[in-house]
Amino acid sequence: MQAVILAAGEGNRLRPLTRSRPKAMIPVANRPIIEYVIHSLLENGIRDIVVVVGYRKEYVIRYLNQLDVPIQVVVQERQLGTADALRSAESEIAGDFLLLPGDNYISPTSIARIKTERNAMLYTEHPSPSNFGVVVIKNGFVEKILEKPEDAPTFTVSTGVFSFTPDIFGYLRSNEIPDAIAGMLADGEKIRAIPAEDWQDAIYSWDLLKMNARMLRDLAPATSGTVSTTASLRGRVRIGKGTTIGENTVIQGPVVIGEDCEIGPNAVIMPQTSIASRVKIEPFTYLKDSLIMDDVTVGSHSRIVSAVFGQGCILGDHTTTYPKEAFFEVGGGVTKSEFGAVLGDGVRAAPFTTFKNCVAGNNVSIEEGRVVVGLIEDNTRVI
Known part of the structure:
Protein backbone atom coordinates (compact mmCIF):
# COMPACT_ATOMS: atom_id res chain seq x y z
CA MET A 1 0.00 0.00 0.00
CA GLN A 2 1.10 3.57 -0.65
CA ALA A 3 0.98 6.55 1.70
CA VAL A 4 0.93 10.24 0.87
CA ILE A 5 2.11 12.64 3.57
CA LEU A 6 1.19 16.31 3.18
CA ALA A 7 4.06 18.47 4.47
CA ALA A 8 3.72 21.54 2.26
CA GLY A 9 2.04 23.96 4.66
CA GLU A 10 3.49 26.60 6.94
CA GLY A 11 1.31 26.34 10.03
CA ASN A 12 0.43 30.03 10.38
CA ARG A 13 -0.94 29.71 13.90
CA LEU A 14 2.39 28.34 15.13
CA ARG A 15 4.24 31.52 14.28
CA PRO A 16 6.86 32.69 15.12
CA LEU A 17 8.26 29.15 15.14
CA THR A 18 7.20 28.48 11.53
CA ARG A 19 8.71 31.64 10.04
CA SER A 20 11.91 29.71 9.35
CA ARG A 21 10.70 26.09 9.19
CA PRO A 22 7.54 24.22 8.10
CA LYS A 23 5.34 22.91 10.88
CA ALA A 24 6.18 19.32 9.96
CA MET A 25 9.85 20.02 10.79
CA ILE A 26 9.33 21.48 14.26
CA PRO A 27 11.29 19.27 16.67
CA VAL A 28 9.22 17.63 19.40
CA ALA A 29 11.14 15.49 21.89
CA ASN A 30 14.13 16.22 19.62
CA ARG A 31 12.58 14.65 16.51
CA PRO A 32 10.72 16.48 13.72
CA ILE A 33 6.98 15.84 13.81
CA ILE A 34 7.01 14.21 10.36
CA GLU A 35 9.43 11.56 11.66
CA TYR A 36 6.73 10.18 13.96
CA VAL A 37 4.36 9.88 10.99
CA ILE A 38 6.92 8.03 8.89
CA HIS A 39 7.78 5.75 11.81
CA SER A 40 4.12 4.80 12.29
CA LEU A 41 3.85 3.91 8.58
CA LEU A 42 7.01 1.79 8.69
CA GLU A 43 5.71 -0.01 11.79
CA ASN A 44 2.76 -1.09 9.63
CA GLY A 45 4.97 -2.32 6.80
CA ILE A 46 4.15 0.65 4.55
CA ARG A 47 7.34 1.70 2.77
CA ASP A 48 5.99 3.20 -0.46
CA ILE A 49 5.77 6.78 0.81
CA VAL A 50 5.23 10.04 -1.08
CA VAL A 51 5.82 13.34 0.71
CA VAL A 52 4.38 16.55 -0.71
CA VAL A 53 6.56 19.56 0.19
CA GLY A 54 6.15 23.28 -0.45
CA TYR A 55 6.79 25.93 2.19
CA ARG A 56 10.49 25.91 3.15
CA LYS A 57 10.75 22.68 1.21
CA GLU A 58 14.55 22.51 1.51
CA TYR A 59 14.24 21.68 5.24
CA VAL A 60 12.00 18.69 4.58
CA ILE A 61 13.96 17.42 1.58
CA ARG A 62 17.25 17.61 3.47
CA TYR A 63 15.77 15.61 6.32
CA LEU A 64 14.16 12.98 4.06
CA ASN A 65 17.45 12.44 2.22
CA GLN A 66 19.03 11.34 5.52
CA LEU A 67 16.56 8.52 6.11
CA ASP A 68 17.31 4.85 5.47
CA VAL A 69 14.00 4.35 3.64
CA PRO A 70 13.59 5.88 0.16
CA ILE A 71 10.94 8.61 0.05
CA GLN A 72 9.39 10.01 -3.13
CA VAL A 73 9.22 13.81 -2.93
CA VAL A 74 6.65 15.91 -4.81
CA VAL A 75 6.67 19.71 -4.78
CA GLN A 76 3.50 21.78 -4.45
CA GLU A 77 4.60 24.93 -6.23
CA ARG A 78 2.09 27.21 -4.50
CA GLN A 79 0.41 26.56 -1.16
CA LEU A 80 -3.20 26.41 -2.33
CA GLY A 81 -4.65 24.01 0.21
CA THR A 82 -4.70 20.31 1.01
CA ALA A 83 -6.62 19.21 -2.09
CA ASP A 84 -4.13 21.00 -4.35
CA ALA A 85 -1.28 19.35 -2.44
CA LEU A 86 -2.83 15.93 -3.02
CA ARG A 87 -3.34 16.71 -6.71
CA SER A 88 0.40 17.34 -6.92
CA ALA A 89 1.00 13.68 -6.05
CA GLU A 90 -1.59 12.17 -8.41
CA SER A 91 0.98 10.97 -10.96
CA GLU A 92 2.74 8.95 -8.22
CA ILE A 93 -0.39 7.09 -7.03
CA ALA A 94 -0.82 3.57 -8.39
CA GLY A 95 -3.77 2.31 -6.33
CA ASP A 96 -5.42 2.60 -2.93
CA PHE A 97 -3.46 4.81 -0.55
CA LEU A 98 -3.39 6.44 2.86
CA LEU A 99 -3.41 10.23 3.15
CA LEU A 100 -1.81 11.72 6.27
CA PRO A 101 -0.84 15.20 7.51
CA GLY A 102 2.89 15.48 8.12
CA ASP A 103 2.47 17.82 11.07
CA ASN A 104 0.35 15.62 13.37
CA TYR A 105 1.30 12.60 15.44
CA ILE A 106 -0.62 9.44 14.62
CA SER A 107 0.12 6.17 16.38
CA PRO A 108 1.04 2.91 14.61
CA THR A 109 -2.05 1.26 16.14
CA SER A 110 -4.28 3.91 14.62
CA ILE A 111 -2.84 3.30 11.16
CA ALA A 112 -3.31 -0.45 11.62
CA ARG A 113 -7.05 0.19 12.10
CA ILE A 114 -7.48 1.94 8.75
CA LYS A 115 -4.85 0.58 6.38
CA THR A 116 -7.01 -2.28 5.06
CA GLU A 117 -10.15 -0.16 4.64
CA ARG A 118 -11.27 1.50 1.40
CA ASN A 119 -12.59 5.04 1.69
CA ALA A 120 -12.29 5.53 5.43
CA MET A 121 -11.35 8.25 7.91
CA LEU A 122 -9.78 8.26 11.37
CA TYR A 123 -11.60 10.43 13.89
CA THR A 124 -11.17 11.34 17.53
CA GLU A 125 -12.70 13.51 20.26
CA HIS A 126 -11.26 16.98 20.96
CA PRO A 127 -12.26 19.61 23.54
CA SER A 128 -11.83 22.42 20.96
CA PRO A 129 -13.51 20.97 17.88
CA SER A 130 -13.92 24.30 16.07
CA ASN A 131 -10.20 24.28 15.27
CA PHE A 132 -10.68 21.19 13.08
CA GLY A 133 -12.99 19.52 10.65
CA VAL A 134 -15.96 18.49 12.79
CA VAL A 135 -17.40 15.12 11.79
CA VAL A 136 -21.00 13.99 12.03
CA ILE A 137 -21.13 10.18 12.15
CA LYS A 138 -24.14 7.92 11.66
CA ASN A 139 -24.08 4.13 11.95
CA GLY A 140 -20.28 4.04 11.66
CA PHE A 141 -20.08 6.15 8.51
CA VAL A 142 -19.33 9.82 7.88
CA GLU A 143 -22.51 11.80 7.31
CA LYS A 144 -20.81 15.18 6.83
CA ILE A 145 -17.72 17.21 7.71
CA LEU A 146 -18.00 20.83 8.87
CA GLU A 147 -14.72 22.68 8.40
CA LYS A 148 -13.86 24.74 11.51
CA PRO A 149 -17.45 25.70 12.40
CA GLU A 150 -18.05 28.45 14.97
CA ASP A 151 -20.68 26.34 16.72
CA ALA A 152 -19.60 22.71 16.53
CA PRO A 153 -22.48 20.22 16.88
CA THR A 154 -20.16 17.55 18.27
CA PHE A 155 -16.67 17.09 19.76
CA THR A 156 -15.81 14.51 17.10
CA VAL A 157 -13.09 15.74 14.71
CA SER A 158 -11.19 14.43 11.73
CA THR A 159 -7.54 13.57 12.28
CA GLY A 160 -6.82 14.25 8.62
CA VAL A 161 -5.89 10.59 8.10
CA PHE A 162 -7.84 8.94 5.28
CA SER A 163 -7.80 5.78 3.22
CA PHE A 164 -8.73 6.54 -0.39
CA THR A 165 -9.03 4.89 -3.77
CA PRO A 166 -7.77 6.81 -6.82
CA ASP A 167 -11.38 7.86 -7.44
CA ILE A 168 -10.80 10.70 -4.95
CA PHE A 169 -8.95 12.66 -7.63
CA GLY A 170 -12.21 13.09 -9.54
CA TYR A 171 -13.62 15.02 -6.59
CA LEU A 172 -10.72 17.44 -6.00
CA ARG A 173 -12.50 20.40 -7.53
CA SER A 174 -11.66 22.97 -4.82
CA ASN A 175 -8.62 23.53 -2.63
CA GLU A 176 -9.66 21.53 0.43
CA ILE A 177 -10.12 17.82 1.15
CA PRO A 178 -13.45 18.27 3.06
CA ASP A 179 -15.03 19.62 -0.15
CA ALA A 180 -13.99 16.45 -1.96
CA ILE A 181 -15.46 14.37 0.87
CA ALA A 182 -18.73 16.30 0.54
CA GLY A 183 -18.79 15.52 -3.19
CA MET A 184 -18.25 11.83 -2.57
CA LEU A 185 -21.02 11.71 0.01
CA ALA A 186 -23.38 13.57 -2.34
CA ASP A 187 -22.76 10.88 -4.96
CA GLY A 188 -23.69 8.14 -2.51
CA GLU A 189 -20.14 7.01 -1.69
CA LYS A 190 -19.67 5.66 1.83
CA ILE A 191 -16.77 6.70 4.04
CA ARG A 192 -16.28 4.54 7.09
CA ALA A 193 -15.49 6.36 10.35
CA ILE A 194 -12.83 4.63 12.46
CA PRO A 195 -11.71 5.87 15.90
CA ALA A 196 -8.01 6.69 16.22
CA GLU A 197 -6.13 5.06 19.06
CA ASP A 198 -3.82 8.04 19.61
CA TRP A 199 -3.45 11.33 17.73
CA GLN A 200 -1.88 14.66 18.61
CA ASP A 201 -1.90 18.01 16.86
CA ALA A 202 -0.47 21.39 17.81
CA ILE A 203 -2.77 24.15 16.60
CA TYR A 204 -0.98 26.92 18.50
CA SER A 205 2.68 27.20 19.45
CA TRP A 206 2.02 26.49 23.13
CA ASP A 207 0.26 23.24 22.17
CA LEU A 208 3.72 21.89 21.39
CA LEU A 209 4.21 21.43 25.13
CA LYS A 210 1.39 18.88 25.27
CA MET A 211 2.69 17.08 22.19
CA ASN A 212 6.21 17.09 23.67
CA ALA A 213 4.95 15.50 26.88
CA ARG A 214 3.13 12.82 24.87
CA MET A 215 6.18 11.95 22.78
CA LEU A 216 8.41 11.73 25.85
CA ARG A 217 6.16 8.99 27.27
CA ASP A 218 7.77 6.53 24.85
Missing part, protein backbone atom coordinates in the same frame (compact mmCIF):
# COMPACT_ATOMS: atom_id res chain seq x y z
CA LEU A 219 11.35 7.72 25.46
CA ALA A 220 14.00 4.99 25.46
CA PRO A 221 16.62 5.86 28.12
CA ALA A 222 20.28 6.01 27.06
CA THR A 223 23.40 7.88 28.10
CA SER A 224 26.12 8.72 25.60
CA GLY A 225 27.56 11.86 27.17
CA THR A 226 29.63 12.49 30.30
CA VAL A 227 27.72 12.52 33.57
CA SER A 228 29.30 13.72 36.82
CA THR A 229 29.47 11.14 39.56
CA THR A 230 27.60 13.57 41.82
CA ALA A 231 24.77 14.13 39.35
CA SER A 232 21.45 12.34 39.87
CA LEU A 233 19.46 10.86 36.96
CA ARG A 234 16.05 9.39 37.75
CA GLY A 235 13.41 7.89 35.48
CA ARG A 236 13.67 7.80 31.67
CA VAL A 237 16.54 10.08 30.66
CA ARG A 238 18.25 10.15 27.27
CA ILE A 239 21.53 12.03 26.84
CA GLY A 240 23.29 12.51 23.51
CA LYS A 241 26.97 12.13 22.75
CA GLY A 242 29.29 14.97 23.61
CA THR A 243 26.94 16.30 26.30
CA THR A 244 28.28 17.07 29.78
CA ILE A 245 26.12 16.87 32.90
CA GLY A 246 27.78 18.91 35.65
CA GLU A 247 28.22 18.26 39.33
CA ASN A 248 25.18 18.03 41.61
CA THR A 249 22.77 18.35 38.69
CA VAL A 250 19.43 16.58 39.13
CA ILE A 251 17.48 15.26 36.13
CA GLN A 252 14.05 13.70 36.63
CA GLY A 253 12.71 11.97 33.53
CA PRO A 254 11.19 11.76 31.12
CA VAL A 255 13.84 14.13 29.75
CA VAL A 256 15.75 14.05 26.47
CA ILE A 257 18.97 16.02 25.96
CA GLY A 258 20.69 16.20 22.57
CA GLU A 259 24.35 16.27 21.57
CA ASP A 260 27.16 18.61 22.69
CA CYS A 261 25.19 20.28 25.48
CA GLU A 262 26.51 21.74 28.75
CA ILE A 263 24.13 21.20 31.66
CA GLY A 264 24.95 22.64 35.08
CA PRO A 265 26.59 22.22 37.50
CA ASN A 266 23.84 22.46 40.11
CA ALA A 267 21.04 22.54 37.54
CA VAL A 268 17.63 20.89 37.91
CA ILE A 269 15.85 19.43 34.88
CA MET A 270 12.34 18.22 35.67
CA PRO A 271 9.95 15.97 33.68
CA GLN A 272 8.45 16.70 30.25
CA THR A 273 11.52 18.62 29.11
CA SER A 274 13.34 18.22 25.81
CA ILE A 275 16.64 19.94 25.18
CA ALA A 276 18.08 19.83 21.66
CA SER A 277 21.75 20.02 20.63
CA ARG A 278 24.49 22.51 21.54
CA VAL A 279 22.38 23.94 24.38
CA LYS A 280 24.00 25.50 27.45
CA ILE A 281 22.09 25.49 30.75
CA GLU A 282 24.14 27.46 33.26
CA PRO A 283 24.44 26.68 37.00
CA PHE A 284 21.52 26.85 39.44
CA THR A 285 18.92 26.91 36.67
CA TYR A 286 15.60 25.02 36.90
CA LEU A 287 13.70 23.71 33.85
CA LYS A 288 10.35 21.94 33.75
CA ASP A 289 7.76 21.06 31.09
CA SER A 290 9.69 22.86 28.34
CA LEU A 291 10.90 22.41 24.76
CA ILE A 292 14.31 23.91 24.02
CA MET A 293 15.60 23.91 20.42
CA ASP A 294 19.21 23.95 19.13
CA ASP A 295 21.91 26.42 20.15
CA VAL A 296 20.07 28.00 23.10
CA THR A 297 21.80 29.43 26.16
CA VAL A 298 19.93 29.88 29.45
CA GLY A 299 21.79 31.92 32.06
CA SER A 300 22.38 30.94 35.65
CA HIS A 301 19.77 31.15 38.41
CA SER A 302 16.92 31.00 35.89
CA ARG A 303 13.53 29.33 36.31
CA ILE A 304 12.01 28.07 33.07
CA VAL A 305 8.54 26.48 33.25
CA SER A 306 6.09 25.69 30.42
CA ALA A 307 8.23 27.32 27.75
CA VAL A 308 9.11 26.77 24.09
CA PHE A 309 12.42 28.34 23.00
CA GLY A 310 13.28 28.59 19.32
CA GLN A 311 16.72 28.06 17.87
CA GLY A 312 19.59 30.30 18.93
CA CYS A 313 17.95 32.12 21.85
CA ILE A 314 20.36 33.65 24.37
CA LEU A 315 18.79 34.39 27.76
CA GLY A 316 20.66 36.12 30.55
CA ASP A 317 20.89 35.04 34.15
CA HIS A 318 17.81 35.15 36.38
CA THR A 319 15.42 34.66 33.44
CA THR A 320 11.94 33.56 34.54
CA THR A 321 9.00 32.18 32.62
CA TYR A 322 5.80 32.55 34.61
CA PRO A 323 2.81 30.45 33.45
CA LYS A 324 -0.30 32.58 33.47
CA GLU A 325 -3.74 32.13 31.95
CA ALA A 326 -4.68 34.76 29.38
CA PHE A 327 -6.53 35.33 26.12
CA PHE A 328 -4.63 35.45 22.81
CA GLU A 329 -5.77 36.67 19.42
CA VAL A 330 -4.42 34.26 16.82
CA GLY A 331 -5.43 33.74 13.20
CA GLY A 332 -8.45 36.01 13.45
CA GLY A 333 -9.83 34.28 16.56
CA VAL A 334 -9.40 34.53 20.32
CA THR A 335 -8.26 31.60 22.42
CA LYS A 336 -7.53 31.16 26.11
CA SER A 337 -4.22 29.58 27.07
CA GLU A 338 -1.88 29.05 30.00
CA PHE A 339 1.88 28.78 29.47
CA GLY A 340 5.07 30.61 30.38
CA ALA A 341 6.66 31.71 27.11
CA VAL A 342 7.03 30.90 23.44
CA LEU A 343 10.17 32.49 21.99
CA GLY A 344 10.96 32.54 18.30
CA ASP A 345 14.45 32.02 16.90
CA GLY A 346 17.25 34.31 17.98
CA VAL A 347 15.57 36.02 20.95
CA ARG A 348 18.01 37.92 23.18
CA ALA A 349 17.00 38.68 26.77
CA ALA A 350 19.18 40.56 29.25
CA PRO A 351 19.40 39.40 32.88
CA PHE A 352 16.36 39.52 35.15
CA THR A 353 13.82 39.23 32.32
CA THR A 354 10.43 37.77 33.24
CA PHE A 355 8.08 36.32 30.62
CA LYS A 356 4.40 35.99 31.58
CA ASN A 357 2.23 34.16 29.06
CA CYS A 358 4.33 35.77 26.35
CA VAL A 359 4.87 34.99 22.66
CA ALA A 360 8.01 36.79 21.50
CA GLY A 361 8.77 36.81 17.79
CA ASN A 362 12.02 36.04 16.02
CA ASN A 363 15.04 38.21 16.81
CA VAL A 364 13.34 40.12 19.62
CA SER A 365 15.75 41.80 22.03
CA ILE A 366 14.84 42.66 25.62
CA GLU A 367 16.74 44.95 27.96
CA GLU A 368 17.51 44.11 31.58
CA GLY A 369 14.82 43.72 34.19
CA ARG A 370 11.77 43.81 31.94
CA VAL A 371 8.49 41.95 32.49
CA VAL A 372 7.23 40.89 29.07
CA VAL A 373 3.57 39.95 28.54
CA GLY A 374 1.45 39.11 25.51
CA LEU A 375 2.48 39.16 21.86
CA ILE A 376 5.77 40.77 20.79
CA GLU A 377 6.28 41.09 17.02
CA ASP A 378 9.42 39.94 15.17
CA ASN A 379 12.52 42.16 15.43
CA THR A 380 11.08 44.24 18.29
CA ARG A 381 13.37 45.82 20.87
CA VAL A 382 11.87 45.97 24.37
CA ILE A 383 13.45 48.81 26.35
